[in-house]
Amino acid sequence: MTDAEVPRQPNTFALWREVDDTRIRTRLGGFFYVLAWLLTWVFSAAPGSLMVSGVLGCTVFVVLLAARLLHRPDGLDSPEQLQCWLDRHWGLILLTSLCWGQAHALAVYSDAYNDSEMIATLATVAFATAMTFNFAMRRGRALLALALLYLPGLTVMALNWQQKHAMLITLTFYLGYLILVLGRNHREYRATLDLELKLLEQQSQLDLLSRTDSLTQLGNRYQFNNLFPSLVANAVRQGEPLSLVLMDIDFFKKVNDEHGHAGGDACLSAFAERMRKVFRRDADALLRLGGEEFGVLLPGTTLAQAWDLAEHFRQELETEGLMLAGQRLELTTSLGVGCFSSSHDGDADAFFKRVDGALYRAKREGRNRLVAADH
CATH class of the missing domain: 3.30.70.270 (Reverse transcriptase/Diguanylate cyclase domain)
Structure with missing residues (x-):
C-alpha cells in the first residue's frame, strides 16, 4: 500500500497493520513445513515403505502452503473485512500447526522414523520459535499454535518416559522460555503499534492544521x-x-x-x-x-x-x-x-x-x- 492508502482511523489502522504484518510474516512459513516433512520422510530408515504417510504429509503441507499464498488481503478497507481476513488466516496458521504437531508425534511414536526423529523435533523447535517471534500480535492465538505444535510430540514422549525423558524435559523447559518471550514480544508489538497510532494522530492533526485557516477555522x-x-x-x-x-x-x-x-x-x-x-x-x-x-x-x-x-x-x-x-x-x-x-x-x-x-x-x-x- 502507498501512504495515501494507509487508513487513518485508529481501529482500522491497527487491524490494517496486523493484517500487513501477518501477510508478510506468513508468506514463506508454509514452505518450510513442506521441507521439514520431506526431510523427515526421506531420511527415515525406509522411505519406500512409508510412501503413503510420506506422500500424504507432503500433500497436506503443500495444500496448506497454497492456501496461505492464495489468501491475500486485497481490496480490504473496513474493520469488519480486515478482522474476517485475520480470523481466516489464523485458521490456516492453526491448522498448519495442528498438522505439524501430529506429524512430529508420528515421527516420535513410529520406529520407522527413528533415524529422522531428531529432524522433526528440531523442526518443531524452529516452528515454535518462529511463532513466538513473528506472531506475537495475537498472544492467545500464538499460545494455541504453540500448544498444537508442541503438545502432541510431548505427549508421545511422556508415554515413553524411560527412553524420552531427557528430550521431554529439555523441550518442556524450552516451551516455558518461549511462553515468557511471547509475552514480552506481545507487549513490544503493542507498544510499537501505540507509537504508530500516536504518530498517525499527530500527522492527522498537522494535516488538519495545514488545511485550516487559523483565524476562522474554515478551510484555507x-x-x-x-x-x-x-x-x-x-x-x-x-x-x-x-x-x-x-x-x-x-x-x-x-x-x-x-x-x-x-x-x-x-x-x-x-x-x-x-x-x-x-x-x-x-x-x-x-x-x-x-x-x-x-x-x-x-x-x-x-x-x-x-x-x-x-x-x-x-x-x-x-x-x-x-x-x-x-x-x-x-x-x-x-x-x-x-x-x-x-x-x-x-x-x-x-x-x-x-x-x-x-x-x-x-x-x-x-x-x-x-x-x-x-x-
Whole structure:
C-alpha cells in the first residue's frame, strides 16, 4: 500500500497493520513445513515403505502452503473485512500447526522414523520459535499454535518416559522460555503499534492544521486547491450538480481602519460563524480563500438552490450585521454564484474563473448584491 492508502482511523489502522504484518510474516512459513516433512520422510530408515504417510504429509503441507499464498488481503478497507481476513488466516496458521504437531508425534511414536526423529523435533523447535517471534500480535492465538505444535510430540514422549525423558524435559523447559518471550514480544508489538497510532494522530492533526485557516477555522486556500478539482471530477463522473459561491466583505479596509486589525480579525471570525449558520449541510465546504474573500462549495446543489442560500446569507447579513465587541457592526457582502457546466467549463479552473467574474461584476455594479455567473 502507498501512504495515501494507509487508513487513518485508529481501529482500522491497527487491524490494517496486523493484517500487513501477518501477510508478510506468513508468506514463506508454509514452505518450510513442506521441507521439514520431506526431510523427515526421506531420511527415515525406509522411505519406500512409508510412501503413503510420506506422500500424504507432503500433500497436506503443500495444500496448506497454497492456501496461505492464495489468501491475500486485497481490496480490504473496513474493520469488519480486515478482522474476517485475520480470523481466516489464523485458521490456516492453526491448522498448519495442528498438522505439524501430529506429524512430529508420528515421527516420535513410529520406529520407522527413528533415524529422522531428531529432524522433526528440531523442526518443531524452529516452528515454535518462529511463532513466538513473528506472531506475537495475537498472544492467545500464538499460545494455541504453540500448544498444537508442541503438545502432541510431548505427549508421545511422556508415554515413553524411560527412553524420552531427557528430550521431554529439555523441550518442556524450552516451551516455558518461549511462553515468557511471547509475552514480552506481545507487549513490544503493542507498544510499537501505540507509537504508530500516536504518530498517525499527530500527522492527522498537522494535516488538519495545514488545511485550516487559523483565524476562522474554515478551510484555507490549500484545502480549496485540493478539494475543488476532485469535487468537479466527481460531479462530472456522477452527473450531479456542483455549485460554487464566492464572496467578498464590502469595504473591509474601513473595518480595519476604524476598529484596528484586532477588530478586523474579530469581524472575519464572526463572518465565518454566520456562514456556518446558513451553509450548514455536512457536504458543504466553507473556505477562507484569502484576506476578506470566502467561498462555499456545494456538492449536489443546483444553481437555483445555491442562489437561494447565497441570497439568504446576503440579506441576513445586511439586515442584522455582525456583533463586534458588544456593538452591532453594519456589514454587507458581494457574491458570485455558479453551477458547473460541462458545456461551458472545460475544467475546474474555467469554472472558478466564471464564478469569480460574477463576483467582480457584483462589486463593480455597486456591491451588496449577488450575481450569477454567465452561461
